[in-house]
Amino acid sequence: MNVFMEGLFLILLVKSCHGQCRHWSTPEFHFASNRKLQGHVFQMKAVSTTVICGRDCSMDPQCASFNYDAGSHLCELNNQTRLQSPCTFVEKQDSFYFDESKKTTAGTACAREFSIVGKPAEQSSMHNNGAAAAVDGSSSSAITHCSYTLEDPAPWWRVDLGEDHCISKVRILNRGDCCSYRLEDAVVRAGDNTTVTDNPTCGSPVTAAQAQPLGCTIEFDCSPELRARYVSVDIPGKGILQLCEVTVEEIPLDHCSGEQNCQ
Numbered sequence: 001m002n003v004f005m006e007g008l009f010l011i012l013l014v015k016s017c018h019g020q021c022r023h024w025s026t027p028e029f030h031f032a033s034n035r036k037l038q039g040h041v042f043q044m045k046a047v048s049t050t051v052i053c054g055r056d057c058s059m060d061p062q063c064a065s066f067n068y069d070a071g072s073h074l075c076e077l078n079n080q081t082r083l084q085s086p087c088t089f090v091e092k093q094d095s096f097y098f099d100e101s102k103k104t105t106a107g108t109a110c111a112r113e114f115s116i117v118g119k120p121a122e123q124s125s126m127h128n129n130g131a132a133a134a135v136d137g138s139s140s141s142a143i144t145h146c147s148y149t150l151e152d153p154a155p156w157w158r159v160d161l162g163e164d165h166c167i168s169k170v171r172i173l174n175r176g177d178c179c180s181y182r183l184e185d186a187v188v189r190a191g192d193n194t195t196v197t198d199n200p201t202c203g204s205p206v207t208a209a210q211a212q213p214l215g216c217t218i219e220f221d222c223s224p225e226l227r228a229r230y231v232s233v234d235i236p237g238k239g240i241l242q243l244c245e246v247t248v249e250e251i252p253l254d255h256c257s258g259e260q261n262c263q
Contacts, residue, residue: 030082030099036067036092039209040080047075050096058100065099067092079204087216088209111168111249116159116231123157123241125150131157134243141176141215146244155241156196156234161248164192166256168225169249170202172233175242176215182240184211188220190228197234200226215244227256 042062047053050068053075057063060077064084067076071094081099082089089097121131127148134147134157149155167190174180186206191199203220210218231248235241 030097032082032097034091034093034095035082035089035097036069036076036095037065037078037080037082037085037089037097038092039088039207040078040085041067041076042079043077045075046073048073050098053077054098057098065097068096068098070094070096084219084221085210087213087218088207111251113247113249114165116161116246116248119159119161121147121157121159123147123149124152124155127240131159134246135159136245138245139173141173141244143175143177143242143244146175146242149241151238151240153238154234154236155239156232157241157243157246158194158196158230158232159246161229161231164227164229164253165248165250166225166253167202167222167228167231167248168251169222170220170231171247171249172218172220172243173245174211174214174216174218175244178214179240179242180214180216181208181211182242183218184208185237185239186211186233186235186241189232189234190222190226190230192227192229194230196230196232197236199228199230199232202226202231225251225256227253 053066053068056075057066057077062079063077065078065081067078116135117137119135121135123131127150129146129148131147133145136145138145147157170188174183183206188202189196189199190202193199202222206218233241233243
């Protein structure tokens with residue numbers, strides 16, 4: 001059953017609920033009423049039904065999920081899902097959210113998290129805490145456990161993995177006691193250059209919606225995966241960079257061409 005037909009099935013399911021069903025999911029598909037994903041919209045359009053919105057999403061390779069507002073008939077196509085950005089999956093009356101989990105998790109069967117705790121790290125400057133605080137293994141989002149730069153013209157942070165890895169995903173734990181907004185516009189990069197801005201980007205820059213919630217974890221999907229010795233975070237402009245923890249997922253180097261045939 002393709003995405004469009006599955007979407008039709010879900011719409012019929014929603015109608016049959018008569019307001020009693022809030023969430024419905026299978027291992028491949030997820031639907032939620034009175035919820036939306038905010039901050040990841042790449043296209044908006046007015047359409048008459050959720051079915052049309054779902055059809056348009058299924059036909060666009062960039063679309064990972066969609067929101068549909070029953071009042072305004074506004075269809076919003078998202079480039080991420082609730083799993084990739086849980087902190088921006090919020091309640092919204094008369095809004096419907098849908099994603100095809102199979103589509104957004106394809107290619108991750110090979111992925112595995114590897115520890116970068118204690119790896120050598122550097123940053124552009126130091127306020128209270130050095131770069132090592134972002135790879136100390138702590139799950140605390142209090143500033144005493146976070147790396148913290150001065151207000152630099154273009155602050156950056158970098159960890160040396162010691163050898164090449166094939167990076168598929170990076171996660172950043174944002175500050176939880178204050179000032180999480182400072183992470184807005186931050187860019188994750190991975191590559192073999194010690195100059196952070198010479199390396200390719202992983203995922204998209206942090207949006208205002210992602211940076212706003214205190215103590216949230218933000219995911220960056222490297223698509224395609226990036227062969228890299230260094231993983232870095234930088235803000236392309238004046239700012240303060242604070243990272244409470246950085247974690248990384250990889251796939252085997254021999255699968256770094258994009259083939260996902262891991263067993």
